[in-house]
Amino acid sequence: MADPLTAANPVAAVRAVLPSLTPAARAIARIILDDPGLVVRSTITEFSVVSGTSEATIVRTARVLGFSGYSQLRFALAAAVAKEQAMVPDRLVPGDLAPDDPLTDVIAKVARSESEALADTAAQLDPARLGEVVTAIAAARRVDVYGVAASGLVAADMSQKLLRIGLSSHPFADAHLALTSAALLKEGDVAVAISCSGETPDVLVPARTAAEAGAVVVCITNNPRSSLAGLAHHTMVSTGHETAFRPGALASRISQLLIVDCIFVGLAQRAFDTAGAAIRATREATDRYRHRP
Known part of the structure; x- marks a missing residue:
């Protein structure tokens, strides 16, 4: 079967x-x-x-x-x-992006690729595993998020989302800083490692260090058979449609963000009152800053 x-x-x-x-x-x-x-x-x-x-x-x-x-x-x-x-x-606009495509076709092809990546990722997301990840992060004293290049942008997005609902989280795109933080994690802390290939040393080594320190390691990757997936406690599989103009890391970013958003919403649901209060407090603080005299 x-x-x-x-x-x-x-x-x-x-x-x-x-x-x-x-x-x-x-x-x-x-x-x-x-x-x-x-x-x-x-x-x-x-x-x-x-x-x-x-x-x-x-x-x-x-x-x-x-x-x-x-x-x-x-x-x-x-x-x-x-x-x-x-x-x-x-399919009115089939095929990969070509150098001579008119911009109308570019829009249609990119939109189709993005929507397919989201649909494929959603189809593979296991609700039970997502729930386990939400539970681990909700109980964590601290959450590290590791990612470089395009995955680094996703790591930064995830960290700021967690911060908005009152969770202590820091993104790391520098391997030395990531290793420094990972070595200081404790049992019950969480490290989220984001890598399209699952083999990026700047992400893989800090994730391994975090696991050795006793932290729960969550990985978001396109490759469920990668070294990163092999050491992670929870693996969330993203998909990306790689093309000539959109290499793997860029193509998978939208699906990685979908996984991050699902984790964020799950956390916000889990602590609805405190998360809502944190969002209101942070919004009011930024509003005051924007409208200062």
């Missing part, structure tokens, strides 16, 4: 594990991502010819992706394709 989340959104599941696949399996996964309908229409023998891989490799790849075999993968993709066609019967 396939994992329920994998079966519900097989394309998103393939995209999530793509970085960790072998070259042969990656070639198969690329075809699934580019043209899932082709897989649905093809027998395993036909797909073997198209992908340039053996039938045994196709079966192994299907199992790595969470399915018992190629037939189950085809059935899941067929259901996903039918659902997408029912929701969006005509």
Whole structure:
């Protein structure tokens, strides 16, 4: 049996594990991502010819992706394709961004990519795991958030959101400062590590240090088989549609922000009265500053 989340959104599941696949399996996964309908229409023998891989490799790849075999993968993709066609019967602007695209097509393609990333990430978010993350952060004395480059922007966004509801949180984009803070965390504290690849040393090493110090480590990553996911207590999988003009880290930022917002709302719900009071107090303070004489 396939994992329920994998079966519900097989394309998103393939995209999530793509970085960790072998070259042969990656070639198969690329075809699934580019043209899932082709897989649905093809027998395993036909797909073997198209992908340039053996039938045994196709079966192994299907199992790595969470399915018992190629037939189950085809059935899941067929259901996903039918659902997408029912929701969006005509894709007026298909394909990747091109250098000569008019700006009207650029707007449509970027908007479609963003909406697909959000939908794929939401489909993979496990409510039970989200609840565990909310519980851990709500009880934490301190919350560190590690991230660099595009993920650093998400880390800063998360930290300021937590601060707005009265939680002690600090973002770290510098590895030395992150390590300094991580080494001082205690049992019950939380470290949130954000990395698209899950292999960024500036994020991975502080996260490992935080875990050794006894903190609960939460990771937000595109790669559930990464080193970061391997050491984290809770892994939240984001998805991003990488293109020529939007490399992985940039493409995944919108889905990382979705996860951050879900955590924030869960925390605000958990402590509704105190969170509401904190938001009002911080809003009044900034309003007074903006309207000072």
